[in-house]
Amino acid sequence: MADREGREIVLKGIAAAPGICIGKAYLVYREGVNVIRRYHITEAELEDEKRRFKTAVKKSTEELRGIIEEIPEDFREHAAILETHVALLRDKMLYGKVIEQIEGEKINAEWALRRVSADLKAMFGKMADPYFRERSADIVHVSDRIMRNLSGKEQVSIKAIDKRVILVATDLSPAETSQIQLERIKGFVTEGGGMTSHTGIIARTLQIPAVLGISNATDLIRNDEIIVLDGTDGTLIVNPSDYTLVEYEERKGRYERRKAMITRASQLAAATKDGVAVQVMGNIELPEEVFQVRDHGGNGIGLYRTEFQYMGRSGFPGEDDLFDKYRDVVEIMAPDPVTIRTLDINGDKAASYAGAFDEANPAMGLRAIRYCLTRPDIFKTQIRAILRAAAFGNVRILFPMISSLSELLEAKKMMCQAADSLAEEGKSFRADIETGIMIEVPSAVIIADILAQEADFFSIGTNDLIQYSLAIDRGNRYVSHLYQPLHPAVLRMIQRVTEAAGKEGIRVSMCGEMAGDPAYIPVLLGMGITELSMTPQAIPAVKNAIRSLDMRETAVFAEKILCKTTGKEADAFLKEVYGHIAEQTWLG
Amino acid sequence: MNDRSDPLSRDVEIINKLGLHARSASRIAQIAQKAKSDVQIIRNREAVDAKSIIDMLTLACAKGTNITVRVNSDTDLEVLNEIVSLVEGGFGE
Numbered sequence: 307m308a309d310r311e312g313r314e315i316v317l318k319g320i321a322a323a324p325g326i327c328i329g330k331a332y333l334v335y336r337e338g339v340n341v342i343r344r345y346h347i348t349e350a351e352l353e354d355e356k357r358r359f360k361t362a363v364k365k366s367t368e369e370l371r372g373i374i375e376e377i378p379e380d381f382r383e384h385a386a387i388l389e390t391h392v393a394l395l396r397d398k399m400l401y402g403k404v405i406e407q408i409e410g411e412k413i414n415a416e417w418a419l420r421r422v423s424a425d426l427k428a429m430f431g432k433m434a435d436p437y438f439r440e441r442s443a444d445i446v447h448v449s450d451r452i453m454r455n456l457s458g459k460e461q462v463s464i465k466a467i468d469k470r471v472i473l474v475a476t477d478l479s480p481a482e483t484s485q486i487q488l489e490r491i492k493g494f495v496t497e498g499g500g501m502t503s504h505t506g507i508i509a510r511t512l513q514i515p516a517v518l519g520i521s522n523a524t525d526l527i528r529n530d531e532i533i534v535l536d537g538t539d540g541t542l543i544v545n546p547s548d549y550t551l552v553e554y555e556e557r558k559g560r561y562e563r564r565k566a567m568i569t570r571a572s573q574l575a576a577a578t579k580d581g582v583a584v585q586v587m588g589n590i591e592l593p594e595e596v597f598q599v600r601d602h603g604g605n606g607i608g609l610y611r612t613e614f615q616y617m618g619r620s621g622f623p624g625e626d627d628l629f630d631k632y633r634d635v636v637e638i639m640a641p642d643p644v645t646i647r648t649l650d651i652n653g654d655k656a657a658s659y660a661g662a663f664d665e666a667n668p669a670m671g672l673r674a675i676r677y678c679l680t681r682p683d684i685f686k687t688q689i690r691a692i693l694r695a696a697a698f699g700n701v702r703i704l705f706p707m708i709s710s711l712s713e714l715l716e717a718k719k720m721m722c723q724a725a726d727s728l729a730e731e732g733k734s735f736r737a738d739i740e741t742g743i744m745i746e747v748p749s750a751v752i753i754a755d756i757l758a759q760e761a762d763f764f765s766i767g768t769n770d771l772i773q774y775s776l777a778i779d780r781g782n783r784y785v786s787h788l789y790q791p792l793h794p795a796v797l798r799m800i801q802r803v804t805e806a807a808g809k810e811g812i813r814v815s816m817c818g819e820m821a822g823d824p825a826y827i828p829v830l831l832g833m834g835i836t837e838l839s840m841t842p843q844a845i846p847a848v849k850n851a852i853r854s855l856d857m858r859e860t861a862v863f864a865e866k867i868l869c870k871t872t873g874k875e876a877d878a879f880l881k882e883v884y885g886h887i888a889e890q891t892w893l894g
Numbered sequence: 895m896n897d898r899s900d901p902l903s904r905d906v907e908i909i910n911k912l913g914l915h916a917r918s919a920s921r922i923a924q925i926a927q928k929a930k931s932d933v934q935i936i937r938n939r940e941a942v943d944a945k946s947i948i949d950m951l952t953l954a955c956a957k958g959t960n961i962t963v964r965v966n967s968d969t970d971l972e973v974l975n976e977i978v979s980l981v982e983g984g985f986g987e
Contacts, residue, residue, distance in 0.1 A: 387916075389920065393947055394920075397946050398945060398946040398949070399946045399948035429952065438915075438951055438954045441951055445948070
């Protein structure tokens with residue numbers, strides 16, 4: 307980065323969340339520790355400096371002991387790792403060496419620690435055996451903890467950003483994103499990550515522009531430097547010229563005016579031209595996102611993903627913890643429905659403490675309802691929290707990944723047991739809530755008629771359903787072009803589900819990405835789906851699309867598109883008849 | 895064998911599946927810390943401090959590695975025996 311003085315640099319990354327922002331860069335290093343100062347200490351200060359280090363180690367030990375105590379019996383494995391960390395805190399090679407450095411070099415404790423841990427990291431990094439090579443991660447964890455305590459509380463973590471900035475990081479873990487004070491963040495730039503990475507999802511949901519996958523961002527960008535970010539097309543400009551700044555200020559204004567126009571119309575009801583009311587709801591992950599849903603005109607939560615509360619922590623969350631999070635959302639949304647999906651971990655969001663299952667193919671492994679049924683303790687804790695929250699509003703419960711009737715029956719049985727135990731304890735709760743299942747596995751589509759007799763509603767998860775039906779991993783760039791939402795097989799499956807539900811008189815909603823894309827709304831309405839749930843900021847555009855459609859016309863259209871023999875043909879037909887709908891979105 | 899010529903050291907083979915990894919090393923360190931003298935783990939003439947997990951990890955001992963455990967004073971023979979039986983027992987894994 308030495309010889310780039312004065313030159314404007316334009317970089318292209320992944321356009322993960324739309325919007326334009328101009329602001330100061332704030333660099334976050336993986337360690338979560340921002341800047342480490344180096345200074346010399348005098349002979350007289352030596353004892354104090356050593357004591358400062360020892361106190362930080364002592365505090366770290368206490369913190370770890372505290373975490374270990376909270377780990378339930380079942381997670382001895384994880385406790386053992388932390389016990390090792392406790393031992394590492396006092397290890398000669400770390401503790402002893404830092405004291406030696408402070409004494410010998412007369413440098414401050416932070417710098418000594420940084421030096422020693424960097425040396426250790428480098429030493430492990432060179433080892434041939436992957437297990438031993440990865441031990442450098444343990445060293446990093448342990449020394450980070452000491453560093454945090456040395457430099458005083460939280461000021462080194464990303465929690466404490468005190469101005470509006472554009473966050474620049476190598477990558478952000480869910481735990482880190484959960485720490486960020488989002489109102490301080492204008493935009494995100496990361497080196498790693500893609501559209502479906504956690505940062506990408508969070509950024510889209512909270513409508514913060516994001517450009518991800520800029521491989522050398524943290525080297526190129528300096529702290530406090532002005533950068534321009536266009537998350538609509540993935541542009542990042544470092545060192546912008548005056549001309550560029552003016553141009554982007556204008557673009558930003560245009561974008562925001564257009565967005566405001568659509569948002570204003572979002573509070574209008576979602577009804578088709580011929581008067582059919584459609585329920586447009588939001589998908590959320592964090593409790594605070596409920597406001598986004600409200601602000602964008604959503605009348606309910608069609609999918610409340612609950613995994614987030616299980617991540618970035620040392621053990622499973624307790625019932626009261628979960629109850630608080632659910633109750634917040636339920637109370638704010640009432641009387642509109644909140645659909646809480648039970649835990650869907652060990653797929654792509656494995657919580658580290660849930661036991662590391664070494665699965666070659668986790669998408670088809672022990673995840674979601676399968677995992678929960680093997681862990682009644684964890685499952686019932688969540689169900690109890692949901693039933694208790696149900697006393698405060700309109701709650702629906704949704705089981706993910708159902709592939710057979712027996713799974714649904716077993717889950718319902720556990721629900722009854724959870725209700726019984728709550729009744730015994732005299733807790734306030736509601737047990738007669740609507741119980742639905744995700745339709746995302748092809749087998750569930752085939753037996754939809756059977757499942758419809760036991761479920762109160764279906765929620766079609768298009769992302770997984772398409773992936774499992776077409777055997778396409780969307781993250782795999784060699785086959786991702788084969789991922790076609792309008793593939794005849796997908797359309798027939800949706801139709802089969804709506805028919806089976808219609809016969810039993812139960813509701814069908816859709817909560818996959820397809821539901822949030824205005825272009826597909828004619829197809830979905832045409833097949834009789836009148837409940838849609840999507841990422842909150844897609845709500846205004848979808849409502850807009852609904853208002854411009856005629857339900858009867860879409861039904862005729864749906865019959866025709868179901869006759870198309872390839873996904874390509876169906877796509878072309880949709881464009882031909884309803885192409886103008888797709889153009890109404892400001893998202894693209 | 896070493897233990898004939900030197901009563902303060904004994905040879906032992908690492909038999910547990912994971913080898914001398916972080917957790918087993920931390921159990922050795924726990925015992926070694928009770929010793930008044932230095933305790934060493936020696937592999938191919940490279941000696942490390944058995945009171946330091948990190949030092950032991952640098953030996954990268956996989957399953958099947960032969961190591962020598964050594965104390966520097968006969969007052970610590972009990973520590974020596976304890977470590978050897980821990981390793982021989984595969985760390986109870």
